[in-house]
Amino acid sequence: MIAEHLSENELQQYVSDSLHCEQSIREHIKSCYICKEKAETYQILFSGIQRQQKPEFDFNLTDLVIAQLEQPKRSFSTNIVVAYLLSSIGITAVLISCFLFHEYLSGLFIRYSNLLIYLFMAITAVVFLFQCIEICRKYKKQIGVLNLS
Amino acid sequence: MSGNKENIQKDRYWIDRVLGGDTNAFATIIQNTEGLVTQIVFKMISRTEDRKDIAQDIYLKAFKSLPGFRYQSKLSTWIAQIAYNTCLTYLEKKKLVLIDNRNENIETDDDSLEFVGSKSVIGLFNQTENDIFQRELNEILKSEIELLSPLHKTLITLYHNEELSYEEIARITQLPEGTVKNYLFRARRSLKDNLLRKYKKEEL
Ligand SMILES: [Zn+2]
Numbered sequence: 001m002i003a004e005h006l007s008e009n010e011l012q013q014y015v016s017d018s019l020h021c022e023q024s025i026r027e028h029i030k031s032c033y034i035c036k037e038k039a040e041t042y043q044i045l046f047s048g049i050q051r052q053q054k055p056e057f058d059f060n061l062t063d064l065v066i067a068q069l070e071q072p073k074r075s076f077s078t079n080i081v082v083a084y085l086l087s088s089i090g091i092t093a094v095l096i097s098c099f100l101f102h103e104y105l106s107g108l109f110i111r112y113s114n115l116l117i118y119l120f121m122a123i124t125a126v127v128f129l130f131q132c133i134e135i136c137r138k139y140k141k142q143i144g145v146l147n148l149s
Numbered sequence: 150m151s152g153n154k155e156n157i158q159k160d161r162y163w164i165d166r167v168l169g170g171d172t173n174a175f176a177t178i179i180q181n182t183e184g185l186v187t188q189i190v191f192k193m194i195s196r197t198e199d200r201k202d203i204a205q206d207i208y209l210k211a212f213k214s215l216p217g218f219r220y221q222s223k224l225s226t227w228i229a230q231i232a233y234n235t236c237l238t239y240l241e242k243k244k245l246v247l248i249d250n251r252n253e254n255i256e257t258d259d260d261s262l263e264f265v266g267s268k269s270v271i272g273l274f275n276q277t278e279n280d281i282f283q284r285e286l287n288e289i290l291k292s293e294i295e296l297l298s299p300l301h302k303t304l305i306t307l308y309h310n311e312e313l314s315y316e317e318i319a320r321i322t323q324l325p326e327g328t329v330k331n332y333l334f335r336a337r338r339s340l341k342d343n344l345l346r347k348y349k350k351e352e353l
Contacts, residue, residue, distance in 0.1 A: 008334070008338050009334055012334055012337055012338070041341060041345070042337070042341060044286070045290075045337065045340060045341050045344060046309060046337075048286055048287060048290045049290065049294070049305060049309040049310065049340075050309055050310060051283075051287055052287065052290065052291060052294065052310060054184060054187070054188065054310070055187050055188060055191040056187065057187060057200070057201070057204060059201060061179060061183055061204050061205070061208070062176050062179045062180055062183070064201075064205050065175075065176075065179055065205055065208040065209065065212075066172060066173075066175065066176050066179075068205065068209060069172050069175065069209075069212060070172060
């Protein structure tokens with residue numbers, strides 16, 4: 001048993017968790033009515049805190065947040081629609097010009113077949129390079145967002 | 150431990166749904182964590198009119214950072230951390246103090262308080278069955294908690310009302326566990342002392 005009265009810290013330890021606090025503290029409380037009363041005051045304080053009402057907002061937080069989340073999503077989908085529209089216009093234009101000039105183009109292909117293949121390969125390489133750069137930029141941006149969190 | 154695993158699985162389920170584009174799943178996440186976030190906002194921010202913006206800001210940030218959540222804690226702890234940080238930034242911006250010890254001076258050993266503690270208050274508390282007394286005590290305690298600094302108020306609430314562990318509180322506030330314990334000790338002691346002082350005054 002502790003000869004001196006318990007410190008405030010020991011009293012709080014006892015009231016927080018009487019089962020797991022030191023044996024000496026428990027024994028002192030058993031035999032000392034002064035510390036027992038002090039512990040009871042803390043007990044009353046602790047249960048008083050636990051009885052405090054939980055605060056609530058006077059508005060619907062979920063609705064407010066979700067409403068703000070859906071806005072950017074909508075603009076995102078319109079972006080996709082615009083992208084599809086533009087690319088289909090582009091593809092149509094290419095197909096129409098192929099159709100209109102197919103005789104001229106096939107003539108070119110027969111006469112300068114090697115030249116055309118090199119041209120095609122060069123264009124492919126350039127496009128591929130641009131795609132790689134774009135992916136790299138996107139990746140860096142996303143990593144940036146992750147680091148922010 | 151299995152409860153912990155279950156929590157992680159639940160968190161993962163809702164997070165995956167949100168990341169898959171299901172905004173309504175985020176509504177569930179809000180509903181599951183709103184109680185804890187509300188406690189933090191109410192304890193950290195005393196201006197009622199500012200709480201609405203801050204609460205929304207917390208969840209918008211959480212939504213944006215959700216892809217970066219690494220399951221190192223419960224989702225609720227992670228969101229509570231965002232809540233605490235958002236409130237902290239607000240306090241700093243408004244030049245408000247997080248800890249103020251003027252009303253919470255516990256260094257002086259007041260013998261007269263001990264006397265009150267062991268005699269009159271206990272005398273009163275012996276009739277705790279009395280509802281009126283309980284209600285009165287609740288009211289006094291409510292205003293006494295209100296007088297604590299934002300950090301102490303928050304720590305008291307997280308520990309005693311939300312029943313979080315020291316470890317979880319330390320994670321939310323990014324303070325060492327020892328500091329959390331120390332602040333909690335001070336906050337409880339000053340609450341107890343102020344309560345006793347109040348009852349002593351009423352006796353006179
Ligand atoms: Zn003693």
